[in-house]
């Protein structure tokens with residue numbers, strides 16, 4: 612059994628890790644760290660877990676985690692995880708760590724100052740960490756000790772655009788992505804803009820021009836471009852929107868067809884099917900279907916659909932994920948499975964919830 616600890620266990624991503632890991636027959640929840648709820652049972656904080664056999668929330672103890680865990684998930688805010696990771700790896704060099712936050716995602720440490728407003732105190736970790744977009748990096752994740760679990764918007768956006776960039780079908784400097792997110796994407800900590808009367812029956816853009824996920828998406832798409840034999844030039848305009856859903860991300864992306872490229876929807880779908888062949892959690896939808904958040908709710912699927920607009924010579928690509936599953940805890944468990952030689956879908960087989 613993989614002995615698992617979760618830091619930030621009482622947050623939404625932590626709660627989803629608990630829910631999914633309770634159905635994982637190869638893992639046991641050993642330590643649930645919460646500073647705010649230390650001493651409480653999990654069901655006092657999440658009533659749905661009443662009568663489930665779980666340890667109580669406890670105060671943080673890095674040395675105890677290092678001693679009793681094989682794997683630790685960090686589900687804490689930006690800038691909070693790197694001190695844990697630094698100490699955990701120095702106390703137990705064998706321990707495997709998956710950061711669901713952003714502290715391992717960017718390869719260039721100076722970008723943390725520019726986009727997140729904090730100084731990364733352990734830049735040496737960044738070169739070691741593998742970017743955990745599972746479908747694109749599974750071989751390297753298998754051997755990784757540190758995994759940077761991707762952000763929710765980056766997961767949906769990169770999976771949607773990757774085949775287009777890899778095969779040079781579009782101009783990678785012409786990417787425009789609009790994305791919708793449910794309110795759980797902002798976490799459990801209350802905030803004015805997430806107060807029910809203000810976000811219910813409302814839709815609004817936020818993070819205009821400067822959303823923190825932009826450098827992460829550009830970094831990864833540039834790597835995909837280079838791996839495909841192109842020059843790695845990527846330019847993305849990205850606008851996220853908050854919509855009154857509990858969960859779900861819907862991405863709509865546009866890109867200009869590269870010069871001389873002539874594709875139709877059938878050939879593009881075949882390209883996507885080939886690129887994601889054998890990837891259980893990626894569903895390339897048939898032409899008569901369009902990704903929707905409810906069709907992936909509670910599941911680890913990413914649904915993708917593509918169209919060619921012959922009139923404007925652009926490609927339209929859409930994707931949908933559950934931000935807390937494929938966008939956070941589900942993908943983190945998918946990565947843990949690979950790191951421990953487990954089947955990739957272990958603990959992640961539940962079908963979406965409808966309605």
Ligand SMILES: NC(=O)c1ccc[n+]([C@@H]2O[C@H](COP(=O)([O-])OP(=O)(O)OC[C@H]3O[C@@H](n4cnc5c(N)ncnc54)[C@H](OP(=O)(O)O)[C@@H]3O)[C@@H](O)[C@H]2O)c1
Nearest residue numbers: 619622623624645646647686687691712796798799934939
């Ligand atoms: N929500 C999503 O859809 C989603 C998707 C992808 C990635 N993420 C990322 O996952 C992380 C957690 O997100 P969330 O939505 O679960 O947030 P959340 O509901 O606000 O929970 C964050 C948890 O972090 C803990 N925490 C805060 N400061 C800490 C520190 N210095 N050290 C250790 N723990 C600390 C808090 O627990 P205590 O106060 O109880 O210790 C809190 O429960 C964030 O980095 C977020 O960007 C979230």
